[in-house]
Amino acid sequence: MSSYQEQLQTDLQRLDKMLQRVVGKQGLKISTAASKEDTTRILDLACGSCNEADTLTDFFSNLKNGSSASSEKKIELLGVDVRAREIADAKRRFKSGKIAGQNLHKDYHFLTGDASKLDGHRALDEHFDVVFMRHQNYWNGKRTWDEIFEQALSKLKNDGQLVITSYFDEEHRLALDAIQRLGGQLIDSQQNHESRELPTAGKSVDRHVAVFRRKD
Numbered sequence: 001m002s003s004y005q006e007q008l009q010t011d012l013q014r015l016d017k018m019l020q021r022v023v024g025k026q027g028l029k030i031s032t033a034a035s036k037e038d039t040t041r042i043l044d045l046a047c048g049s050c051n052e053a054d055t056l057t058d059f060f061s062n063l064k065n066g067s068s069a070s071s072e073k074k075i076e077l078l079g080v081d082v083r084a085r086e087i088a089d090a091k092r093r094f095k096s097g098k099i100a101g102q103n104l105h106k107d108y109h110f111l112t113g114d115a116s117k118l119d120g121h122r123a124l125d126e127h128f129d130v131v132f133m134r135h136q137n138y139w140n141g142k143r144t145w146d147e148i149f150e151q152a153l154s155k156l157k158n159d160g161q162l163v164i165t166s167y168f169d170e171e172h173r174l175a176l177d178a179i180q181r182l183g184g185q186l187i188d189s190q191q192n193h194e195s196r197e198l199p200t201a202g203k204s205v206d207r208h209v210a211v212f213r214r215k216d
Contacts (some may be wrong), residue, residue, distance in 0.1 A: 017194070019209065039075075040128070047086075084112045139174060192207055
């Protein structure tokens with residue numbers, strides 16, 4: 001394994017720990033009625049190559065609440081990014097299928113598209129249990145990110161969760177303010193003290209993680 005891959009793996013392990021702290025430890029469960037096919041749906045916006053795909057599907061499948069013990073759990077992740085090369089890379093790396101030794105089936109779908117204009121895509125007609133945005137970039141185009149946040153909230157089920165991470169302290173604060181202004185209810189926000197520092201001053205990987213619900 002290369003040093004880059006080792007760094008990536010460590011970053012994802014730290015992201016999982018933050019999800020446990022900010023989402024899992026708050027008792028926020030994905031609630032789905034027991035059925036023959038019990039499905040959790042995740043929308044990953046501006047996902048790039050979606051390095052976090054397995055981390056997200058593993059974490060949120062373990063949060064499933066209300067499942068029948070005998071029914072197969074199914075988790076579906078749809079990643080969206082405007083960059084076709086990164087989406088092609090995600091399609092190559094992440095394949096759908098049943099997980100060996102588990103009563104779990106993962107479905108991965110990746111779509112080249114503008115995260116600020118989701119309504120034109122047939123695959124996005126339904127609502128999602130989780131909308132995730134890793135390293136939102138609010139201060140690089142506030143109007144665009146307002147549109148993305150608004151779209152993200154609109155795609156949540158009534159009891160769904162919007163989860164974001166940020167590279168910078170101030171940018172995270174701006175994102176929290178914007179999402180709440182647009183109709184999100186902040187449930188929790190925490191700093192990742194194990195976050196890996198990057199060359200730019202004040203920038204680190206998944207420096208902050210926050211979870212929201214949509215206001216009633």
